[in-house]
Amino acid sequence: xxxxxxxxxxxxxxxxxxxxxxxxxxxxxxDHLECPRCGAPLHERKPNSLARTWALVLAASILYIPANVLxxxxxxxxxxxxxxxxxxxxxxxxxxxxxxxxxxIFIASVFVPLLxxxxxxxxxxxxxxxxxxxxxxxxxxxxxxEMVGRWSMLxxxxxxxxxxxxxxxxxxxxxxxxAAVFFAAVVVIxxxxxxxxxxxxxxxxxxxxx
Amino acid sequence: MPVVACHDCDLLNRLPDEAAATLLCxxxxxxxxxxxxxxxxxxxxxxxxxxxxxxxxxxFPFLAMxxxxxxxxxxxxxxxxxxxxxxxxxxxxxxxxxCVLVPLLQMSCLLYILAPLKYDRPVPxxxxxxxxxxxxxxxxxxxxxxxxxxxxxxxxxxxxxxxPGISVFAFGLLVLVxxxxxxxxxxxxxxxxxxxxx
Ligand SMILES: [Zn+2]
Ligand SMILES: [Zn+2]
Numbered sequence: 001x002x003x004x005x006x007x008x009x010x011x012x013x014x015x016x017x018x019x020x021x022x023x024x025x026x027x028x029x030x031d032h033l034e035c036p037r038c039g040a041p042l043h044e045r046k047p048n049s050l051a052r053t054w055a056l057v058l059a060a061s062i063l064y065i066p067a068n069v070l071x072x073x074x075x076x077x078x079x080x081x082x083x084x085x086x087x088x089x090x091x092x093x094x095x096x097x098x099x100x101x102x103x104x105i106f107i108a109s110v111f112v113p114l115l116x117x118x119x120x121x122x123x124x125x126x127x128x129x130x131x132x133x134x135x136x137x138x139x140x141x142x143x144x145x146e147m148v149g150r151w152s153m154l155x156x157x158x159x160x161x162x163x164x165x166x167x168x169x170x171x172x173x174x175x176x177x178x179a180a181v182f183f184a185a186v187v188v189i190x191x192x193x194x195x196x197x198x199x200x201x202x203x204x205x206x207x208x209x210x
Numbered sequence: 211m212p213v214v215a216c217h218d219c220d221l222l223n224r225l226p227d228e229a230a231a232t233l234l235c236x237x238x239x240x241x242x243x244x245x246x247x248x249x250x251x252x253x254x255x256x257x258x259x260x261x262x263x264x265x266x267x268x269x270f271p272f273l274a275m276x277x278x279x280x281x282x283x284x285x286x287x288x289x290x291x292x293x294x295x296x297x298x299x300x301x302x303x304x305x306x307x308x309c310v311l312v313p314l315l316q317m318s319c320l321l322y323i324l325a326p327l328k329y330d331r332p333v334p335x336x337x338x339x340x341x342x343x344x345x346x347x348x349x350x351x352x353x354x355x356x357x358x359x360x361x362x363x364x365x366x367x368x369x370x371x372x373x374p375g376i377s378v379f380a381f382g383l384l385v386l387v388x389x390x391x392x393x394x395x396x397x398x399x400x401x402x403x404x405x406x407x408x
Pocket of ligand 2: 216217218219220221235236237238239240
């Protein structure tokens with residue numbers, strides 16, 4: 001309806017990533033070009049988007065394993081110590097009847113990071129193999145990963161609150177386990193990965209072929 | 211002819227004539243422009259409220275746990291200090307950044323941008339502050355911390371009595387007010403107002 005049959009790139013325009021000002025690209029390349037309104041560096045597409053996103057997705061996938069296998073918390077109570085992984089925490093909540101909390105932790109800590117990595121891999125492959133399949137849905141998938149990724153920080157915060165509250169001398173104490181560090185790294189790296197991916201690449205294949 | 215390019219698919223879209231209209235990208239459906247009435251005044255008021263709530267949330271006891279004869283009282287920062295003491299420096303910094311520093315910086319940036327705009331007094335580096343605000347936004351995670359509090363309460367509720375302090379309620383309000391302050395913001399309007407080009 002209000003869409004014009006052209007993209008900014010086809011008309012030689014650069015869309016400022018920060019303030020969305022349209023700037024005419026100079027004929028002699030546009031390295032080190034700055035937005036005249038806000039000063040942000042201008043690029044036709046995010047630089048090295050595919051390579052950077054692949055590297056970050058790979059790193060996060062590797063770190064996802066120790067994050068799930070190693071203990072997230074170490075609880076000492078009355079002389080006994082117990083190490084809990086993310087999954088054993090979920091199982092604890094199921095057994096104690098709080099299945100809503102079990103579901104929340106499972107979704108935020110196990111399901112969302114995995115889903116996010118999977119979606120990013122699919123998007124990366126789809127751009128590299130120049131799929132023309134459902135670009136609008138793939139853009140929606142991208143927005144989904146951007147939106148939900150941060151919620152995986154939930155378990156990190158739970159651990160923070162637990163270690164603050166539970167340090168009752170000899171009776172009981174909770175310490176953060178090594179998985180907490182790996183898990184935090186997974187969340188941060190996948191957030192940066194989603195940020196480095198340029199969804200406009202999904203649409204570029206359509207124009208270049210036609 | 212006023213035109214914007216879609217940030218998600220690069221398609222050029224014509225801006226509607228009526229300022230009040232919401233503009234969706236014709237090709238991918240991204241929200242390109244959405245007019246918010248009185249956005250500067252509203253966002254400024256909400257930011258001031260958020261700042262007060264933030265100070266309250268950080269000054270009073272957060273949660274207290276009673277178990278046997280022990281009472282353990284904590285403030286918002288206790289968990290971060292405790293992680294640091296356990297030599298988990300990266301983790302402590304991450305929580306400090308996402309739950310204290312970024313929200314504080316967000317509020318400061320909003321105040322710095324909005325207050326002078328309301329009184330039409332240009333200040334240096336307002337554009338830089340707005341760019342910073344947009345870049346740090348995903349890293350402010352107050353609402354996720356709030357959910358973390360609820361989960362921790364359920365987890366500990368079985369083994370001890372937990373007494374929520376004033377801070378928890380201030381924090382809950384802060385989450386809502388902060389989200390509202392960002393939601394009522396009208397970025398295209400702000401960029402146009404901040405534009406200092408001749
Ligand atoms: Zn700009
Ligand atoms: Zn679009």
